[in-house]
Amino acid sequence: MGRILLIRRLVLKDMRRHPAEAAMFLLAITAATATLALGLAMNGATNNLYRQTRAATAGPDVVAMSAESGQAALTTLAPLKHAPGVVGHSGPYPLLYTMLKAGGSTVRAVVKGADTAPGPIDQPRVTTGSWVRLGGIVVERGFATALGVRVGDRVTVADRSFPVVGIAVTSATMVYPWAEMGGQGDGTDDYSGLVWLTQSNAQALSGPQRPMFYALNLKLADPAATQAFVDSYRTSTIPVNFFTWQFIAVQDAVLLNDTQPVLVIGSWLLGFLAVVGVATLVAGRAAKQTHRVGLLKAVGATPGQIAAVLLTEYVALALLADGLGLIAAWLGAPALVDPSAGLLSTSTALTRGTVISVTCLALAMAAFTTLGPAVRAARTATVHALADAARRPQQRTGLTALSARLPTPLLLGLRLTARRPFRAILHAGGIAATVTAITALLTYYAQPQQGYDLGSSTLSNLRADQGRHVLLAVTVALVALAAVNIIVITWTTAQEARRSLAIARTLGATPGQVSAGLSLAQLLPALPGAITGVPVGIGLYWTFSVGTMAKPSTWWMLADVLGTLLAVAALTAVPARIAARRPVAQILSAETP
Amino acid sequence: MNDIGNTAVLRACGVSKEHGQGQSLVRAVDELDLAVPTGEMLAVMGPSGCGKSTLLHLLGGLERPTGGEVWLAGQRIDTMSERALARLRRRSIGFVFQAFHLMEELSAAENVELPALLAGCSARTAKRRAHELLERVGLADRARHLPPELSGGQRQRVAIARALVNEPLVILADEPSGNLDTAATLEVLRLFEELRSAGQTLLIVTHDERVAATADRLISMRDGTFVDDTRLSDSATMRLGDLIGLED
Ligand SMILES: Nc1ncnc2c1ncn2[C@@H]1O[C@H](COP(=O)(O)OP(=O)(O)O)[C@@H](O)[C@H]1O
Numbered sequence A: 001m002g003r004i005l006l007i008r009r010l011v012l013k014d015m016r017r018h019p020a021e022a023a024m025f026l027l028a029i030t031a032a033t034a035t036l037a038l039g040l041a042m043n044g045a046t047n048n049l050y051r052q053t054r055a056a057t058a059g060p061d062v063v064a065m066s067a068e069s070g071q072a073a074l075t076t077l078a079p080l081k082h083a084p085g086v087v088g089h090s091g092p093y094p095l096l097y098t099m100l101k102a103g104g105s106t107v108r109a110v111v112k113g114a115d116t117a118p119g120p121i122d123q124p125r126v127t128t129g130s131w132v133r134l135g136g137i138v139v140e141r142g143f144a145t146a147l148g149v150r151v152g153d154r155v156t157v158a159d160r161s162f163p164v165v166g167i168a169v170t171s172a173t174m175v176y177p178w179a180e181m182g183g184q185g186d187g188t189d190d191y192s193g194l195v196w197l198t199q200s201n202a203q204a205l206s207g208p209q210r211p212m213f214y215a216l217n218l219k220l221a222d223p224a225a226t227q228a229f230v231d232s233y234r235t236s237t238i239p240v241n242f243f244t245w246q247f248i249a250v251q252d253a254v255l256l257n258d259t260q261p262v263l264v265i266g267s268w269l270l271g272f273l274a275v276v277g278v279a280t281l282v283a284g285r286a287a288k289q290t291h292r293v294g295l296l297k298a299v300g301a302t303p304g305q306i307a308a309v310l311l312t313e314y315v316a317l318a319l320l321a322d323g324l325g326l327i328a329a330w331l332g333a334p335a336l337v338d339p340s341a342g343l344l345s346t347s348t349a350l351t352r353g354t355v356i357s358v359t360c361l362a363l364a365m366a367a368f369t370t371l372g373p374a375v376r377a378a379r380t381a382t383v384h385a386l387a388d389a390a391r392r393p394q395q396r397t398g399l400t401a402l403s404a405r406l407p408t409p410l411l412l413g414l415r416l417t418a419r420r421p422f423r424a425i426l427h428a429g430g431i432a433a434t435v436t437a438i439t440a441l442l443t444y445y446a447q448p449q450q451g452y453d454l455g456s457s458t459l460s461n462l463r464a465d466q467g468r469h470v471l472l473a474v475t476v477a478l479v480a481l482a483a484v485n486i487i488v489i490t491w492t493t494a495q496e497a498r499r500s501l502a503i504a505r506t507l508g509a510t511p512g513q514v515s516a517g518l519s520l521a522q523l524l525p526a527l528p529g530a531i532t533g534v535p536v537g538i539g540l541y542w543t544f545s546v547g548t549m550a551k552p553s554t555w556w557m558l559a560d561v562l563g564t565l566l567a568v569a570a571l572t573a574v575p576a577r578i579a580a581r582r583p584v585a586q587i588l589s590a591e592t593p
Numbered sequence B: 001m002n003d004i005g006n007t008a009v010l011r012a013c014g015v016s017k018e019h020g021q022g023q024s025l026v027r028a029v030d031e032l033d034l035a036v037p038t039g040e041m042l043a044v045m046g047p048s049g050c051g052k053s054t055l056l057h058l059l060g061g062l063e064r065p066t067g068g069e070v071w072l073a074g075q076r077i078d079t080m081s082e083r084a085l086a087r088l089r090r091r092s093i094g095f096v097f098q099a100f101h102l103m104e105e106l107s108a109a110e111n112v113e114l115p116a117l118l119a120g121c122s123a124r125t126a127k128r129r130a131h132e133l134l135e136r137v138g139l140a141d142r143a144r145h146l147p148p149e150l151s152g153g154q155r156q157r158v159a160i161a162r163a164l165v166n167e168p169l170v171i172l173a174d175e176p177s178g179n180l181d182t183a184a185t186l187e188v189l190r191l192f193e194e195l196r197s198a199g200q201t202l203l204i205v206t207h208d209e210r211v212a213a214t215a216d217r218l219i220s221m222r223d224g225t226f227v228d229d230t231r232l233s234d235s236a237t238m239r240l241g242d243l244i245g246l247e248d
């Protein structure tokens, strides 16, 4: 008991002493875990929502749509009501393909004739207003959202004006903008939305120019065996198109095709940046930490107890970040899983797989960043540890010899970089990750923006819009984390090298030269990092793009790299100046053993 | 040798410690024999760099000798595992350092509780003992203060309380008054004097004649070896009362 109390006490007091570090650790890992959890939550999310919607709306297992119009269609569909395997049906319901005017837009729409009291299969869920009545129209929720139409507005269908009496959700069609279900009307799979009228209102709109098609909703004995049912009609050439509920769910999920890779790849990049920043923080504390370890050893802490003290802190913070990330994803997922607003979301639970993956990521990041320093500190001989013997930075003699001929700031910059080569590599990697995201975003903007062409009007592209928003958010998070990292790295480097830098100043280096040296030490690894990020960003975009991809202009890419380097220089300037201006004598006297 | 060895709580036989290698090899401790009987207060003096700290580290199991043996309470400790050594330090040895080495994030009381909690005491027992010890060193009213809020002398008394919390067989003190002014040195000396009368075995490395003068026995070191080992007679051992005059 006492030992657990002790570990808790040491961990809590240490966090309280270094709140900024704890906060940074928490923030960085939370950003990564939240993004990964969101990305994983997109996995099968549409399928979940579709299943929930299907359950709430008594969705059909198969929708049979006639390829012919008029009486011929009814004749073709009739035998299906009692086909082997069919246990229930609704319809056939009339379908019309026409134009709809709402506000300033004129768009393609599918008009479905409905019973005022829906049949046993496909009972659309009214989310606002009421269900169809004579002279009143109900608009599918995704379509209504895209058009900005509300209950009480008037819309014109086939030159007849109707008041909107309700907004509803169904699982018998694909979500907006795929209401045509593979295209009847003029034979192409065009974008369109769905509206309902009473059967008589719908019939009244039909005419020679606007033939009436029919859709029949079927319930099968085995809802899983839809494909077998459909296949049994493949050989016969009846003019009917079948849509299984599984197919509808897959089509609905297409809206998330841009969102998910951005989130998952974004979480890797964020995770990497988090590791860079946190590893630097931990390394910056190594000397103090080693002294703490020496002290604990001197009073009789075993290696195991010391490891427990050192690791508990970071593991606890990582688990906290894990929890926060999962909660953020749980709260944020509903905003992303259904871009069309065409599905019901009663719950978007995170799966156990997601929770495990995200927890593993958080623990891995904690281990990556702290295990090495913790083991090193625990292994340091007690007497050394008490004497504050931090790890000596490596000296790269080649670099040091080369740098002797260079101007002072560059010489200092090179030597500072050479002191911690692994950190320089991590830093370069962090900049590369950031530039990768910025480049992907710029590449996105270089693409011709294609909205949904719904006949006369073009509405915004839900899939691409959400992809862009998510990419923008991930990029902003990466840039913010990278900015914090740069400040942390500069400050840590300045702290670790304060003695050498003070000596450099006694030898005549000015504060300006020292601060320029500190900034250069960050810019040197940033340059290859930024240059690497450009092709990686374009390559990643290309991997996930469909069709041809427009390359962003060279000028943009140049601005991308130069802008990043300028930002690095600006961010390093403040900590570097503060570090360079501290009085030399004070540093040297404080450090003399 | 043997008869001393039997009653000695702490014993070193031909113990050596070398630092570095080749040209830069330093023999900090050179085949020393030492036996410290229970209840003795032993002072070790010598110029800087003669190996006093190294000897103390060897005796307390903080460093391993390059040759020879170290025995504590009949157990050979120089061959023990890290874990066993840690346990031994925690239960049987109390260190007092020149630089205090208190944990800065812990209060005075929490610093004293630290070895007790490490040893597996319940939180309540640890708290009670820390309270008793802080009272004994005259710092009951400073229990909740953090080390930076205490004077040097107060910090060293907290460190002594911490060294005592598990009732160790031996207290090893490395220049305990090295960072202290005269008044604070006297406070610490008074405390050692009390511990000596209570039968506590104490080994104190010091530069300070006043500290050495309170011991039962004084060893002088030079270049890693003992050059003098004097038993101070009761009359020769200066008592605290005589020391007050040294203040100015
Ligand atoms: N870790 C070490 N590495 C190399 N030499 C050391 C080390 N520790 C101590 N020494 C050397 O050993 C000798 C004895 O040191 P020390 O025991 O600290 O002496 P004292 O405490 O009497 O001043 C000195 O010459 C010192 O430089």
Ligand SMILES: [Mg+2]
Pocket: B049, B052, B053, B054
């Ligand atoms: Mg010493």
